[in-house]
Amino acid sequence: MRRTTRSLIVNAILFWAVLFLIIYTNHDWGSTTKTFAWSRIHYKASSTALPEPRGSCPGLEDSAKPALVVARVGAEDRSWLDALAASYHLCVYRTDLQDMTSWQLQVPANRGHEAMAYLTFLIDNYDRLPAAGAVFVHGSRWAWHNDAPDYDNAALLTALNVSAALAPFGYHNLRCDWSASTCSPSETPAQGSLETLARSVLEPWNLRLVSDRALPRAIADLFGGGGSDVNPGSARLLLGRSDAIRSQCCAQFVVSRERMWHHARDEYIALRQWLLDEGESAAPPDDRIAGRILSYIWHILFLPQGESSHIDLKQLNSLACPPADECYCRLYGRCDLDGCSSPGHCRGQYVLPPDFRLPDDWAVRHS
Secondary structure, eight states: HHHHHHHHHHHHHHHHHHHHHHEEEEEEEETOOOEOOSSSSSOOOOSSSOHHHOOOOTGGGGSOOOOOEEOTTSSOOOGGGGGGGGEEEEEEEEEEOOOTOOSOOOOOOOOOOHHHHHHHHHHTTTGGGTOEEEEESSOOOOOOTTTSTTTTHHHHHHHHHHHHHHHHTSSSSSSSSOOSOOOOOSOOOOSSSSHHHHHHHHOOTHHHHHHHHHHHHHHHHHHHHSSSSOTTOOOOOSSOTTOOOOOOOOSSEEEEEHHHSOOHHHHHHHHHHHHOOOSTTTTOHHHHHHHHHHHHHHHHSSSSSSSSEEEEHHHHHHSOOOHHHHHHHEEEEEEEEOOBBBBBTTTTTTTOOGGGGGTTTTHHHHH
């Protein structure tokens, strides 16, 4: 046999061997079920000293309005919220300033972005959550992720029909457009896939990819208390390589009191301690990654699970990513829209701005 022919045969064998290895390792052979043990937070805190309860929202127990829980920093103007006080009971937390003389609207640390304020509200107001539910939002009026043609959260919250949003499942993300979400399978690979792993290594500056890579381990730590998995024949903790969590982005949502009470206060405490602790099982030290991981968790906590104590991933993904036209109609009264040519987009309702940011003078030009 000539040397060139032998070389071609050897190269062909190596090529197919490598291809088979990639396919084999990327296939989730053990994933015979798609139910996951994500019904309760079981994270075991490393610290025994818990923060004092300083996050009470004044007047909440006497309010018939839904709470508007706002996570803001000092650089964000809060005056735009005043006009919303007629429709919402305002609970505004400043996350970058702790006043140790106050027992109201304080967070224990500036960690996890909006999640620290959200969890502090749930923990310190657990026994007096409003019957009308709560809306959780960021502190900026103008932000690239606000699902409006001009990105105005004041307009969105004014139009928001809280009762209609809660009617189907007791929880709804405030975004309807699927851009920047993980809803589209063609645009977002499974978080535990080799593609996500490889791309996160090649693009360490891409925080979305790095967060996606960290998500499966974080979920196992949060819902399993550090266990690697549970009975594979029943329900699992770890995402398989082909299992993807589909959800809307950006951690702004509305949730009913019943869905908030579905979890014990101790679960919210444990979830907040995951942010505050240090260690292998605690949140990643990079706050941007930790905050993004938690943005995947809210719908897992609050969407209903049916009669099972385990999460059906296919059902969860379907509930988390409703068609955009149905979402706009239910939440904001924008019905019979034209140009809804795909499940995740309706022309003229939202455009993802370049580089995920608005021009620096946007607020000045649109206020």
